[in-house]
Amino acid sequence: MTQKIALVTGAARGIGLATSKLFIEQGWKVAMIDRDGDELTQATSAMTDGKAFIFDVSVPQQVDQMIDDVLSEFGRIDAVINNAGVADFLPVEETSFATWRRIMETNLDGVFLVSQAAIPALKETKGAIVNIGSISGLRASTLRVAYGTSKAAVIHMTKQQAAELGEYGIRANCVCPGPVKTKLAMAVHSTDIISAYLDAMPLGRYGTENEIAEVILFLCSDKASFVTGQTIATDGGFESTGVGLPALRK
Numbered sequence: 001m002t003q004k005i006a007l008v009t010g011a012a013r014g015i016g017l018a019t020s021k022l023f024i025e026q027g028w029k030v031a032m033i034d035r036d037g038d039e040l041t042q043a044t045s046a047m048t049d050g051k052a053f054i055f056d057v058s059v060p061q062q063v064d065q066m067i068d069d070v071l072s073e074f075g076r077i078d079a080v081i082n083n084a085g086v087a088d089f090l091p092v093e094e095t096s097f098a099t100w101r102r103i104m105e106t107n108l109d110g111v112f113l114v115s116q117a118a119i120p121a122l123k124e125t126k127g128a129i130v131n132i133g134s135i136s137g138l139r140a141s142t143l144r145v146a147y148g149t150s151k152a153a154v155i156h157m158t159k160q161q162a163a164e165l166g167e168y169g170i171r172a173n174c175v176c177p178g179p180v181k182t183k184l185a186m187a188v189h190s191t192d193i194i195s196a197y198l199d200a201m202p203l204g205r206y207g208t209e210n211e212i213a214e215v216i217l218f219l220c221s222d223k224a225s226f227v228t229g230q231t232i233a234t235d236g237g238f239e240s241t242g243v244g245l246p247a248l249r250k
């Protein structure tokens, strides 16, 4: 059997680390990308099938070098998981252009750059792209003008990628997590935000990193061979519900 290779960005911790571990469990080798060299080195120190590549996905020259290095190491790429992301929750009027750009650089530019640089390798393998959006890209809320807009753009970019790359056998899908207790989420989820989430979600709890990773794995697997251009909210039902859920609970 051919050894499959996944490239996971933002792999040093959180959803990216859980995804890397799940792919490895399933027999893949993983190119684990992160700009936080210390955390990535620590995360990969005991791994044999996950290799660290310290790069920033928002810098075009670094992305080109990253793809070259991954191909020199592994010779192929079967799946690209664009997971690296940053968040900042601020009112529209207080969101500086510098903040806006900082969010867009990683969440939007990074997805564009990494996917584009990986296209020649993905053509060879008829591989898959999974972009990580967010419930914040599906439903607007307060304080997310930059973050939510970046994620809504990622959802649309996924459809653009699916439309153009399908003729090469490349599939592109988007996973939109609901709240998961990672470092990113805990830095921006106040106590009020946490209880608002719990109230608004049919399953009434935060998700785990592994629950998101399982959906990503499915989309990269042959089981999803006819699935492309789709967005899957992995969010405890948050996206599907409107107002009134707490009042309807017994």
Ligand SMILES: NC(=O)c1ccc[n+]([C@@H]2O[C@H](COP(=O)([O-])OP(=O)(O)OC[C@H]3O[C@@H](n4cnc5c(N)ncnc54)[C@H](O)[C@@H]3O)[C@@H](O)[C@H]2O)c1
Residues within 6 Å of the ligand: 009, 010, 011, 012, 013, 014, 015, 016, 033, 034, 035, 036, 039, 055, 056, 057, 058, 082, 083, 084, 085, 086, 087, 105, 106, 110, 132, 133, 134, 135, 136, 176, 177, 178, 179, 180, 181, 182, 183, 184, 185
């Ligand atoms: N945790 C949640 O509740 C939640 C909800 C919806 C969507 N998401 C999305 O899931 C993804 C993963 O988030 P997480 O919660 O695991 O966050 P996290 O902060 O735990 O991990 C993100 C990782 O990405 C890395 N990273 C950030 N910018 C980078 C860049 N430019 N280049 C390379 N690496 C970079 C960080 O160093 C970090 O290791 C993000 O795209 C996030 O927006 C998370």
